[in-house]
Amino acid sequence: MDDHALVRGGLRAVLATTGDCEVVGEAATGEEAVALVPSLRPDVVVMDLSMPGAGGVEATRRVLAVRPEARVLVLTTFSDDDRVRAALAAGATGYLLKDAAPEDVVAAVRAAGRDETPIDPRVARALLPAAGHRTAPDGTGVQLPPRERDVLVRIGRGLSNRQIATELGIAERTVKVHVGSLFRRIGVADRTSAALWARDHGW
Structure with missing residues (x-):
């Protein structure tokens, strides 16, 4: 879920090459993401933090309220500890930065799907x-x-x-x-x- 179509398209293209990750939908706002969850029933939601309307933190909270079994992987440009803590407190499973390599993004999506906690090493120390x-x-x-x-x-x-x-x-x-x-x-x-x-x- 990202408000930039280019980012969504790039992520969709990366995941489409894996063979084991199916993109079931996409949204440009937090409200759209929450509205789509009941019908699409995603296993993993890739969530940006900065979006129009409800931001990524609030959208994460709402998505998990609708579908508790989903796993939310944050993919964002923000690495400050306040945002990281807020996202994880809202229920996010993992936290990745947007300059991550494509293979790292795919690995994080897979890890989130296994109920693991993929955290970018560059933000990990801020959470100690x-x-x-x-x-x-x-x-x-x-x-x-x-x-x-x-x-x-x-x-x-x-x-x-x-x-x-x-x-x-x-x-x-x-x-x-x-x-x-x-x-x-x-x-x-x-x-x-x-x-x-x-x-x-x-x-």
Whole structure:
């Protein structure tokens, strides 16, 4: 969803070459995007933040209210942390900048479709909570049990609890326990912050 026809056309052309991504529709405004969702039932919505009428953040919120199972991937020129945080708080799954390579855009769309969290590395550091830096600025101040370390690495890859449970051969409820524990140890409150903490500290 983008107000520039050239951008929409370019994105459509890139995705059309993949063989596994089907473009079911496009919109120039947030209101158009929300109106199309019930009939088109998209799995992934690629959303610009700057559009006429309802901006991308509000459009993301409305799209997910209509179709909670959809995944919204933000594709924008804005990298300031306020906009990034607002988009993720509205429910966006991932955040990519418009100068990304075409193959990176395709990879991000696929990752969003797998319920992963593709975040452009150039905006990732802006999302790290201050508490994470105070707890372990160089990653040496936190001691994680081996299983929590395994879980953190997979959160860093954007895997869901169910996917982590499958990879590690443990129950999903056990993964939830490990997630809660490691959140407390590294001083974060959500999966995105944990993934960014893991990336920042080389996990």
